[in-house]
Amino acid sequence: MSYQLDTGICHRIQNATPNEGELFNGSHTLQVLSLKKVGKQTEGVNLPSDRYRIVLSDGVQFIQAMLATQLNEMVVDKHLTRFTIVCVERLSCNYVQEKRLVIIMALRILGQVDQKIGEPVSIDASTSEASTPAPERPPQQSVVQPSTSTITAQPASRPPPKGNWHPIEGLSPYQNNWTIKARVTQKSELKHYSTQRGEGKLFNVTFMDETGEIRATAFNQVAESLYPKLEEGKVYYVSKGKVNLAKKKFSNVMNDFEISLEKNAEIEECFETTNLPMIKYSFVTLGELQNLNKDSTCDVIAILKEYSDVNEITSRATNRTMKKRELTLVDKSGFSVRLTLWGNQAENFKPDEQNPVVAFKGVKVGDFGGRSLGMIASSTMTQNPDIPESHALRGWYDSSGSGASFQSHNNAGGSFGAAGGGGFSRSELKPLLEMKLEANRIPESEEKPVYFSTRAMVMHIRGENIAYPACETCNKKVVEDGGAWRCDKCDKTLAGPTYRYIMSFAVSDHTGQLWFQGFNDVGDTVFEKTANEVIEIKVGGLAKLILTSAYASQDRDETQYNLLLSKACCKSYNFLLRAKRDSYNDNNRIRYGVSRILPLNYKEECDALLDLMDTSWGQQTLKSESDMVVY
Structure with missing residues (x-):
């Protein structure tokens, strides 16, 4: 052609x-x-x-x-x-x-x-x-001359010449004279901080143009000066900032660099806002959250199903009181996920309508209760954005989604994604011995867990204290008080508790044995019964379960309970584990917590073996076996 x-x-x-x-x-x-x-x-x-x-x-x-x-x-x-x-x-x-x-x-x-x-x-x-004749340029425009030319200097009080700005994705620490034309897509609160060197203030903004986005931070007097000047949604000329390597710990912006706004930085509002995006999203569905690593960030768009009132909690780390509000989100994937707002975001949140479409950018993925989301300082939230994804989601919910049923990730038994905190990975299976050797190399100063995928058989389950009485609202432990049950966190009295598993069990494979710890979803899978049903069997009846402490009854027959423990053993599962070093009674040890448990699907296992035989390793193995002489 x-x-x-x-x-x-x-x-x-x-x-x-x-x-x-x-x-x-x-x-x-x-x-x-x-x-x-x-x-x-x-x-x-x-x-x-x-x-x-x-x-x-x-x-x-x-x-x-x-x-x-x-x-x-x-x-x-x-x-x-x-x-x-x-x-x-x-x-x-x-x-x-x-x-x-x-x-x-x-x-x-x-x-x-x-x-x-x-x-x-x-x-x-x-x-x-x-x-060729030189094209006519606007006044004060920098003119490109032959090799001996110079650039006309711009007055500091005037905006840069039209078109003479630098793309964000081209910024680097090796350039000094640059000006970007960008929209503010996120602006944090003016925060106060305290260090050994004293106290100060800071805030950060995210600038975006058609080539990318970059985070900028201002401190102390510069922060006080610039904070009222910058507004979300408006476009600015920014110059004379210092470009540094990005501190990924504090930013989820997809850029290797960030801008430090110092006292000589120049910012001026631009009123020509054409061709600049309001905000760019890279959405994942709520069902895909199980494939993301814990503490990673993502963009989601979902229907707000319901939301709670503002509650106050006390942080264990800082002993400070914080305000939070929880939103329940749903989407076409059939999943429901809880998202937490903090501080002023929690107090000021008000839905534009009943069940609005809400788009979130840069929210943090958590693993509490399966999968959850949380707003952080750099996150943004927009209700009913004028984008195709929003209109499609609105149409789905109004036509059929409002009557659909949804499942949460902690009850999901589907396939898992890649390892590293996201899910079980068959391609990264490790035997127990190899996993133990790698875990023992975790430095004592390391606070983050290391994730492993393994396959093992349950050999023994500790039957003592297999579950605890919990509040049905917050899942915290409740205590019996005169025939009733008291939840100190929710400050209320319950007629009876909802039991939740807290398991310790030994597993084994061909290389050795280890002890795993698991919580409610693990017990549901292993016993195929709720913790309430198991404790009822243990104490010998529902009446004893409600009216007495489950572990105070002395006249119970645990034959059925022991039989239940026995039947739960000698079964193999695929596990995603988080190995973390901790100290107990002055003994330093590695604890293996189960993040995901999946019963073996033998069809999937056979398909995986067939796929393995199609790889170069499998073909080489088949060839080696065919060359062997059988006597």
Whole structure:
């Protein structure tokens, strides 16, 4: 198939003025002459994710440009290669260190040919500008001259010239003179902090343009000065900030760098807000949360099913009182997830309507009770956003979702995702001995758990204290008080408790034996009964269970209970474990807590073995066996 390239378009792009919107947003048919990765590591500092330099030809001339990072996948998947014919649908043109930088923002692949079309030659920027009339530029515009030219200085009190700003994804610590034009998509509260060096204030904002987003932080007097000046949703020119490596511990923004707003930073509001996104999302469904690691961040969009009143809790770590509110979210995946708001977010939350669609950006994934979500300082929440996902979710809920039933992750028995805190991974199965050796190498100072996937058989279950009486609202332990049960956390009296499992059991495989600890979902799977049903068997009747302490009855026959324990043994399961070092009675040890338990599905296990035999390892094994001589 033959293609007609847009002759002369390279010359137009090279000499375009910033206000030629039709050129930047038009469709241009060009050919890729070469692609080169330019991401690298310099002096131990990681630059942003890999970037690709692309050379584009119109059949007569060719120009160099950069691919926006969202197009990297085309190169990685080898859809975009040398001699590919493309339709460039959107591009931007900026000035970086006195040079013109063309960035390809969107393109569409038309086809592939075997050779170069025409005999294109390189465009010399200075020659082309010297030989053609200089385009008229707005007043105070920086003018690109030949190699001996200079840049006209801009007054500090005026905004940067139109179009002469730097893309966010191109910022790095090695550039000093830059200006970004970006929208504030998130602004934190003005926080107070205290360290050994004294007290101070800080706040952070997230800036976003069409190429990416970056977090900026201001401290003390600068924070007090800039805080009332920056507003969410507005667009600003930002310059003279210091670009540093991002502290990932405090940020969930997808950028390797962040901006420090110091006293010489300049920020001025921009009223030309075209082509700047309000906010970018990368949504996951509530059903997919089980595939995400604990403490990771994600974007979700869901229907607000219900919400609680504001409650006060006392933090064990800081002994400070905090306010919280819990939202119950549902979506098309059929799952229900609890999301927690804190502080002012909890107090000020008010739904726009009954069961609104709510979009969350950068919420934290927790594993309390299966899977949960929590707002953090950098998270954002938008009710009924005007985006396609919101309209689709609204239509589903109004038509059929309002009457649907939903399940929570702690009761889900489906497949699990990758290991590392997200779920059981068959490809990373480790025998108990190997797992124990790796766990023993956990440093004593390490606070985070290490996750393992393993398969083992339950050999023995400790029958003493197999469950505890819990409050049906908060799951905290309740105590018997004169025939009733008292929950100190909820400050209420219950007619009877709801028992929850707290198990300790020994497992074994061909390499050894270990003790695991598990909670309610583990007991439900192992016994196939609720903890209430098991304790009723243990104490010999429902009346004793309600009217007396389950473990105070002395005249009970535990034959049926012991038989139940026996039947629960000698069964194999797939486990996701979190191994963590702790200290008990001055003894340092490794505790293995069960995060997920999955009964064996023998069809899935057989399919996994068949898939394994199709791998190079499996084929090599089959060949080795076929070469063996049988006597």
